[in-house]
Amino acid sequence: MHAFANPARFLKLARPLTPWCLGLGLALIGYGIYAGFQSPPDAVQGETVRILYIHVPTAWLGMLGWMGIALTSLMLLVWRHPLAAVAARAIAVPGALFTAVCLISGSIWGRPTWGTWWQWDGRMTSMLLLLFLYLAYIALAGSESETSSTERVAAIFGLVGAVNLPVIHYSVVWWNTLHQPPSLSLQGSAIAWPILWPLLWTTPGFTLLFAGIVLMRMRTLIAENKKLARMRRLARA
């Protein structure tokens, strides 16, 4: 882990990895969506079930993103890992965007199936809270006064915000909600194979794409930090 404390060493790995993540991610998504339009409709919902193939990956990424922020925040607070703050900030914008896309695609899915665009049930409310946590985190970590104390405040916020993740996941189990309980768990799948399998392409596809975007954001932030450090040195000289 500390091998990557040095940005130069990280960049040596990140530069070739970026196009691979993006390319492979887009290819998997493309095939998954193609397959998702060949698969059969659902017996109850009909054709609207195809929204599954983008709704589930974006929901997963919204939550994976905050797991990443929490983990890198822990690394920053405990080990003072220099790349951790960069990684956490790099995750925030894509995490927020995919959370928003999850909410929007879910809303579009809700209208023809449930008969409503939005309801304040436990799942939808906790997912909307995740979006607001992302926006607050972006405001907090992105502020120009890039000092170690603002970094630490953002990291504490990142850790505390992770409390919402189990709430999102278990909201449909703990409480009565309009949203259905989880279809996929360690015990198996409640989705029949012909409908399930395109999801097994789009989910890793979106995850790789997300990784590629985070790498690009990290490279951007590292370059900007370098520029900033150079400007400060020049100002002092």
Next chain:
Amino acid sequence: MNPWPFVFAAYGITGAATLALLTWSYAAMRRAEADVAREDAA
């Protein structure tokens, strides 16, 4: 209710948002790395 407008709207918004994020991240990275490379050369 005709399901297709809903399906296409969901895919359209997801695609547009994802492409916008990709383009923006790529452009920002290119700009930042080019700035650093120019200063390194100077």
Next chain:
Amino acid sequence: MKAKHQRLVLVLLAIVAIGGAALLAMFALKDKAAYFYSPSDIARLKPAIGTPLRLGGLVADHSIKRDADGVTIHFIVTDGIANISVRYTGITPDLFREKAGVVAEGALTAPDQFSANTILAKHDEKYMPPGMAGQKPPMGKLQ
């Protein structure tokens, strides 16, 4: 103890404390955060007649009856333990059908009578192609 380890212990303690507090809060919220009440919740909590609330459960088989006006329907919401009859005038979602999940917004008119102003369909977590009903999925869990 090294400073690094001290920080680790401190942060982990904080995580456990915050997580525990949140978990307790969630369980305390169990009834308040409920998006709807099941027929047996209503039998247990006895909400006042006329209070706006949401009733959720399954539409009982063979229970949907349509009035002569064509737009008023009556059906029974059940959770297998208690039943409540619902009256509703208006358009229902496509997925509203017998033996399927439903959420009705409205108020009780009697302890076991409910007048709804909105009907939402609630589907379960199972997805399968038409004609595959009853077939076993590859990974279990599906009944």
